[in-house]
Amino acid sequence: MSGAAKSRLLAQRTRGHGPEEGGLARRFLIGAAVLFLTVFLVLPLVNVFWQALAKGGRAYLAALAEPDTIAAAKLTLLVAAIAVPLNTVFGVAAAWAIAKFQFRGKAFLITLIDLPFAISPVVAGLIYLVLFGMQGYLGPWLDAHGIRIVFNVSGIVLATVFVTFPFVARELIPVMQATGTDQEQAALTLGASGWRTFWQVTLPSVKWGLLYGVILCNARAMGEFGAVSVLSGHIAGETDTLPLRVDKLYHEFNATSAFAVASLLAVIALLTLFVKTYLEWQQQRAFARAEQAGSAPADNELPTRDDWL
């Protein structure tokens, strides 16, 4: 065995057995964590699919093919299709401004972005109800002009945009801060325009972080219950999203259908986790590659836009 390999093995061993912790404590802690995860995460998840399939595969498919359920799925997709791109554009713009520039009120802007995380979704829904409802500040005026915002799709979109507001920005800010402004400065010095710098330097360097944020944003947009519940009006086949539909089916003594629809949401969640893990792996590889390339990124060719797309 070569000396290098031996020392690597030694390093692994010392990492495996920390000097502070005994084998028993370690096993106990790992066992407790595994038990906790099994009882509180794995079992409920398995139970969703178990309950959904309790009456057989045909009943499962029939539950998913119900017109109101299909309408709910369509609405959920529509809401996500509006909210996610909006918040992606916003998130990129905000993260770019915060990470690459110094300006007055930056801390305040960061606080504002975090607001939807801090506030209960029910309160978020009520805020819009107080603003746009018939007893609210703008409701009567909007009504007189034939515009309705609450208790229809626009209200649901509004609520979803609000609660998913921070995801992309929060994901991008640290990545953009980590990459720094050197590359952009180099591009600008070499005569690239602002747009070209943005498309060919800034975006490619954060693409994995961006996708990661978009995935999380999408998961939340499809799964939001509280804020949407306040602004939906619960009209079957019209303003019920998938999470609202699950709740409604359960209350209609239809547990099988409720869990069948819940299993759809669970599948979305699992896909999200899968994609998220893949993206994290990609991001790490990208960082590792950048490290390997050494401290002279100028040696590399500028990534092309195809790279990013």
Added chain:
Amino acid sequence: MNDTTLTRHQSGFGRFAAHLGRARRALAFQGSGRVRRLLLTVIVALLSVGTHAAEVALLNVSYDPTREFYEEFNAAFARHWQAQTGDTVAVKQSHAGSGKQARSVIDGLPADVVTLALAYDIDAIATMGHLLPADWQKRLPDNSAPYTSTIVFLVRQGNPKGIKDWDDLVKPGVAVVTPNPKTSGGARWNYLAAWAYAAQKAGGDEAKARDFVTRLFANVPVLDTGARGATTTFVQRGIGDVLIAWENEAYLARAEFGAGKFEVVTPSLSILAEPPVAWVDRTVKRHGTEAVAKAYLEHLYSPEGQRIAAKHFYRPRLAEVAAEYAAQFPKIKLVTIDEAFGGWAKAQPRHFGEGGIFDQITRTRR
């Protein structure tokens, strides 16, 4: 075809045609006759579509336990309306606790008709939202309540706690499930039925009635926001020894889960619950659905509507249907809200208003 829907469609398509007209003028600078002709064809085609298919949509905002009933009734009404007018009508439903639904309608939920648990909630829509006239209850027969119901108990099979009447609910160790009277109409009927029983027993002694209801709510482990939530708590989550419920909800729960799991217990005295219905003037005028909304509610009083109601365990008003289903509804001594409490306008603020008796009762518990 029905007049109101016709004008609605015309005005809708008129607006659309105006939009297209503007778009056409905007394109006119291209000077292409072909484009102009194409657009005209599209407009004509769209207008001609608009003048025949009359599809009416109604939104019925209702309370919790009516889901199954209105699902069947809506289909029956659609057939009836098509036979009568040739138009198709799609009735959309929204269900939640009665008080919550009234609040939503006041906040702008565009209900064409409301079918709620008690008159006070529709009164609120009239007084706070000004969406229908204050005397709405006189517009349809029987106080605008096409079917009635009452409050009974649902217990687990074999009645292990031996519950027979209201007195058994205040015994120590009996867990009673009822929703929150602040948000649920059914819960208000539950509360008032208990009060009426205690008052009657004590010869009208208010303090004793209050003490009885206080002890009753001390036995309540969960207050759900709506009647359906309370039923799921009792039936599916297995909490509590007795559920105070709408008669129709109790029978429905028993039917859904097999007769072998639950029993319905009818107390010696209960309250006559009159769940009223009304069309919302402001909304139907805007939607042009006044005629169909009225016909929809009137159909509830027809033999067909009454039969569907009875099938879903609502007590029918029509004597012939009531006679058909007499075996289904046990005889029970019923008091009305007017004779026992002087009507909703008095009972609501006194018992359920902010700082009212219910608030005082639940606060002393803490």
